[in-house]
Amino acid sequence: MTTYLRRRGLQTIPTLFGIVTLVFLMLRMLPGDPAVFIAGENAGQEVLVNLRHNLGLDQPMLVQYVTYLGRLAQGNLGQSLTNGKSVVGIVQGALPITLVVGGLALVLSFLVAVPLGAVAAFTASRGHGALDHALMVTALVVDTIPGFWLALLLMLVFTLQLGLLPATGPLDPTNPAAFFARLALPVAVLAVSQIASVARITRTAVLEVLHEDYIRTARALGTPEWSVLFGHALRNAALPVVTIAGLSFGRLLGGTVLTENIFALPGMGTVLVNAIFARDYPVVQGMILLYTLVFVAVNVATDLLYTRADPRVQL
Amino acid sequence: MESTLSPSIPAAGAAVVARPVLALPVPLPSFGGLRKFAERRASLVGALILAPIVLLALAAPVLPLPDVNAPNILNALQAPSADHFFGTDKLGRDIFTRVIWGARVSLLIGFSVAAIAVIAGMAIGMLSVTLGRAVDSAVMGVVDLLLSFPSLLLAIGFVAVFGAGVTQVIVAIAIADIPRAIRLQRSLALGIRGRSYVDAARMFSAPTWWIIVRHILPNTVAAMLVVASTYAANAILAEAALSFLGLGITPPTPSWGNIISDGRKYLQDGWWICAFPGMAIVLAAVSLHLLADGLRHTLDPRAEA
Amino acid sequence: MAILPSRRGPLLSVRDLHVHFMTKRGVARAVDGVSFDLAPGERLAIVGESGSGKSVLSMSLLGLVAHPGRVVGGSVELEGRDLRALSERDLNRVRGRDVAMVFQDPMSSLNPVLTVEAQIAAPLKRHMGMSSTAARARALELLEQVGIPAPAQRLVAYPHQLSGGMRQRVLLAMALACGPRLLIADEPTTALDVTVQAQIVALLSDLAQRMHMAVIFVTHDLGLVARFADRVAVMYAGRFVETAPTAGLFAAPQHPYTRGLLASIPAITGARPDRLAQIAGAPPDLLAPLPGCPFEPRCDVGVARCTVDRPALERRGSGEAACWVDLAATKFTPAVGVARV
Numbered sequence: 001m002t003t004y005l006r007r008r009g010l011q012t013i014p015t016l017f018g019i020v021t022l023v024f025l026m027l028r029m030l031p032g033d034p035a036v037f038i039a040g041e042n043a044g045q046e047v048l049v050n051l052r053h054n055l056g057l058d059q060p061m062l063v064q065y066v067t068y069l070g071r072l073a074q075g076n077l078g079q080s081l082t083n084g085k086s087v088v089g090i091v092q093g094a095l096p097i098t099l100v101v102g103g104l105a106l107v108l109s110f111l112v113a114v115p116l117g118a119v120a121a122f123t124a125s126r127g128h129g130a131l132d133h134a135l136m137v138t139a140l141v142v143d144t145i146p147g148f149w150l151a152l153l154l155m156l157v158f159t160l161q162l163g164l165l166p167a168t169g170p171l172d173p174t175n176p177a178a179f180f181a182r183l184a185l186p187v188a189v190l191a192v193s194q195i196a197s198v199a200r201i202t203r204t205a206v207l208e209v210l211h212e213d214y215i216r217t218a219r220a221l222g223t224p225e226w227s228v229l230f231g232h233a234l235r236n237a238a239l240p241v242v243t244i245a246g247l248s249f250g251r252l253l254g255g256t257v258l259t260e261n262i263f264a265l266p267g268m269g270t271v272l273v274n275a276i277f278a279r280d281y282p283v284v285q286g287m288i289l290l291y292t293l294v295f296v297a298v299n300v301a302t303d304l305l306y307t308r309a310d311p312r313v314q315l
Numbered sequence: 316m317e318s319t320l321s322p323s324i325p326a327a328g329a330a331v332v333a334r335p336v337l338a339l340p341v342p343l344p345s346f347g348g349l350r351k352f353a354e355r356r357a358s359l360v361g362a363l364i365l366a367p368i369v370l371l372a373l374a375a376p377v378l379p380l381p382d383v384n385a386p387n388i389l390n391a392l393q394a395p396s397a398d399h400f401f402g403t404d405k406l407g408r409d410i411f412t413r414v415i416w417g418a419r420v421s422l423l424i425g426f427s428v429a430a431i432a433v434i435a436g437m438a439i440g441m442l443s444v445t446l447g448r449a450v451d452s453a454v455m456g457v458v459d460l461l462l463s464f465p466s467l468l469l470a471i472g473f474v475a476v477f478g479a480g481v482t483q484v485i486v487a488i489a490i491a492d493i494p495r496a497i498r499l500q501r502s503l504a505l506g507i508r509g510r511s512y513v514d515a516a517r518m519f520s521a522p523t524w525w526i527i528v529r530h531i532l533p534n535t536v537a538a539m540l541v542v543a544s545t546y547a548a549n550a551i552l553a554e555a556a557l558s559f560l561g562l563g564i565t566p567p568t569p570s571w572g573n574i575i576s577d578g579r580k581y582l583q584d585g586w587w588i589c590a591f592p593g594m595a596i597v598l599a600a601v602s603l604h605l606l607a608d609g610l611r612h613t614l615d616p617r618a619e620a
Numbered sequence: 621m622a623i624l625p626s627r628r629g630p631l632l633s634v635r636d637l638h639v640h641f642m643t644k645r646g647v648a649r650a651v652d653g654v655s656f657d658l659a660p661g662e663r664l665a666i667v668g669e670s671g672s673g674k675s676v677l678s679m680s681l682l683g684l685v686a687h688p689g690r691v692v693g694g695s696v697e698l699e700g701r702d703l704r705a706l707s708e709r710d711l712n713r714v715r716g717r718d719v720a721m722v723f724q725d726p727m728s729s730l731n732p733v734l735t736v737e738a739q740i741a742a743p744l745k746r747h748m749g750m751s752s753t754a755a756r757a758r759a760l761e762l763l764e765q766v767g768i769p770a771p772a773q774r775l776v777a778y779p780h781q782l783s784g785g786m787r788q789r790v791l792l793a794m795a796l797a798c799g800p801r802l803l804i805a806d807e808p809t810t811a812l813d814v815t816v817q818a819q820i821v822a823l824l825s826d827l828a829q830r831m832h833m834a835v836i837f838v839t840h841d842l843g844l845v846a847r848f849a850d851r852v853a854v855m856y857a858g859r860f861v862e863t864a865p866t867a868g869l870f871a872a873p874q875h876p877y878t879r880g881l882l883a884s885i886p887a888i889t890g891a892r893p894d895r896l897a898q899i900a901g902a903p904p905d906l907l908a909p910l911p912g913c914p915f916e917p918r919c920d921v922g923v924a925r926c927t928v929d930r931p932a933l934e935r936r937g938s939g940e941a942a943c944w945v946d947l948a949a950t951k952f953t954p955a956v957g958v959a960r961v
Contacts, residue, residue, distance in 0.1 A: 125686075213728040213729040217794070221746075222717060
């Protein structure tokens with residue numbers, strides 16, 4: 001396990017390095033003068049000189065790159081151009097919100113989608129195609145519903161019409177009821193975005209497992225059908241389902257950008273989009289690096305889950 | 316073509332059928348294929364949904380519709396009616412008209428992304444397989460790097476740097492799809508290269524370009540057509556997301572995403588502004604997925620089960 | 621004669637069993653009217669080519685035929701209780717407790733993500749209400765009984781860590797866990813090496829004797845049958861075409877198909893023939909049954925009647941055969957080296 005983690009850590013270095021370099025180049029690839037781009041066309045000469053100096057843009061490219069890497073190695077992501085706060089601090093404030101929303105959505109989507117997929121597979125294996133077909137057509141449609149659109153519709157119904165759930169307001173973890181009510185809609189929207197694909201993968205995996213010989217063995221030994229399905233079949237289908245969990249979380253991260261924006265949650269997505277609009281490049285860079293780190297961490301976690309899911313997998 | 320790479324398993328859904336060297340390659344569904352295509356209910360339903368959307372979008376300039384951008388304040392925030400099928404927005408503009416004009420932008424982006432991703436993917440994928448190990452590992456390194464990132468974030472990053480606009484949005488979305496297309500093309504090509512008819516062609520010392528043009532490309536077109544359909548669907552969704560954030564197509568040009576973004580402020584007073592373009596997105600994306608499903612079954616006899 | 625039910629009545633009584641597979645091309649009659657009785661402790665071998673319906677028959681006894689197959693007629697009585705009339709819930713109490721099964725491929729018949737202990741303990745907990753500790757102790761005992769060395773270590777192993785023969789022994793232990801009165805073994809040795817095959821059959825034979833357990837042994841290998849079974853049923857196109865005590869069947873087969881099967885067994889001792897005899901032609905198409913005897917197209921003794929009338933089982937020699945021609949008149953030389961010594 002430790003050797004695996006070490007090896008895996010080494011493997012992610014090129015990825016991280018690539019992203020770090022891309023992020024560095026991002027600002028330098030801009031057509032024209034980045035300082036003008038950041039400060040705006042009407043900025044005075046003095047402002048521009050200052051900005052170039054602050055960003056190190058008056059140095060040779062290679063020097064800039066080395067300085068940038070050096071700072072990064074010390075965990076220094078620079079300061080926000082809009083409010084002067086340290087990017088690390090901004091990141092620390094935004095990360096937990098996104099992780100909580102994404103995590104809850106992941107759990108919710110799996111709680112719904114995995115049983116659905118398993119039941120669809122079961123009915124399909126018994127030749128009752130109608131229910132299976134209906135579930136899969138629904139999954140196809142649900143899969144194409146844009147999350148931000150669904151968010152608006154849910155907001156319309158649950159917040160504006162029924163007044164049941166808040167769509168804005170503070171996030172206060174010390175008041176669990178209000179906290180979860182505040183997160184209910186964003187979590188639901190994100191969960192729905194994953195349910196279809198998770199259900200579909202679960203169905204395929206379970207259907208495959210249901211044809212395995214050891215399922216026949218289990219039945220022949222008097223295992224009740226629910227236990228065959230949820231004990232044996234689902235347990236053995238765990239590997240592809242775990243893989244999908246990893247991918248799902250990645251897509252959820254992408255989805256949080258929109259969802260946080262709509263529900264005014266101050267998570268990574270909101271910070272990123274606001275920084276893009278404010279041309280606050282240190283913050284944009286910091287957020288993209290953070291997304292990458294979370295991504296790598298999720299991939300490692302998925303691999304570790306593999307070993308739990310299947311004793312044949314060795315890391 | 317040197318064989319430095321171990322052949323990998325072609326991706327599932329790969330529509331490749333071994334056939335003798337001298338037989339004509341069939342890159343597109345033949346007549347029989349077309350009938351089979353129509354027989355699949357999925358593809359038929361998909362085509363029936365998509366066709367009117369495409370036709371309306373194409374005909375938008377000649378249709379008897381009110382001006383797409385001319386404000387008509389007296390008419391502001393009208394609910395759907397016989398005069399305004401989808402109602403009107405805050406400026407009194409007809410939503411039905413805007414959705415149809417929006418279709419032009421959204422479909423243009425969807426199909427452009429699919430075309431760019433598939434063509435670039437086939438070209439780079441083939442080069443990667445043909446030019447030897449060094450090129451291949453370099454290409455796959457970049458591919459893996461790009462794939463290690465959620466595609467929406469990649470697109471957001473791109474438009475953050477290069478700004479909003481139709482071209483930028485197309486490139487931004489295609490950047491996330493090209494690596495997927497490269498990977499698919501590469502695995503298909505490696506799979507086909509291992510087949511006997513390619514060996515046979517090589518035995519008659521056919522040049523590499525001949526093998527590629529004659530044997531490998533025709534046999535991968537089918538599978539690429541299937542993914543193109545799903546790329547188009549995803550691109551429509553991605554455009555909507557970008558435009559919704561204000562990072563994609565900016566007003567006054569209507570796109571499905573920015574109409575919804577516009578309507579967001581008037582959710583309580585004019586639900587229809589958001590509702591109808593959203594339905595258009597769902598319909599277009601569903602029809603493209605159904606089309607892909609039908610294509611997959613038509614082009615890959617093995618998927619029949 | 622083993623064919624007679626014992627005084628207490630038969631353990632298993634199958635009457636006119638029909639299993640159909642609803643395929644896209646039509647209805648395949650995989651089992652087409654099979655009847656037999658099995659006495660307690662009796663060993664019946666069901667022999668046939670692949671596609672003869674022997675595996676489907678064995679699965680149908682416990683109601684385990686998978687979609688698109690369905691038992692459409694007949695009865696399966698275990699000690700007078702009709703299993704076909706039982707609810708799924710009640711049937712699950714019979715499966716693995718009164719009647720157990722072992723399957724062909726030990727590689728794939730064990731669940732790869734569960735330990736040996738978990739798999740053996742499951743039926744013990746379910747049927748016998750054992751605690752985890754009791755089940756573990758019993759599992760250890762069972763592993764010893766089926767001849768697995770260092771059983772304590774094997775308990776915590778996963779199937780992929782065991783050899784094929786070992787896995788078949790584990791499957792056997794699972795099947796025997798609750799002391800069933802009937803074991804259905806569906807080609808239990810086919811996937812194994814020849815030496816391991818012999819060991820498993822010997823083990824099965826030994827255990828059946830000690831536990832006074834009846835066995836239905838489904839196989840295509842007549843060589844194994846000779847060493848194991850009291851009685852043989854030869855299956856063709858979903859029906860029994862001949863049943864007889866093992867010795868009688870080997871000495872004087874009464875159906876041309878049985879003859880063909882016996883002639884195709886390679887002799888282990890004695891002079892090797894230049895080539896093995898084969899039964900010409902392919903197995904019958906179950907989707908398009910012939911009006912007459914299904915074996916007629918491949919038969920070398922057929923008469924005119926064979927193409928129009930389907931023969932039923934009748935008394936012949938030491939057992940029964942379904943053939944219009946009485947083979948007692950024709951000469952048959954049994955294969956050397958396979959008959960019971």
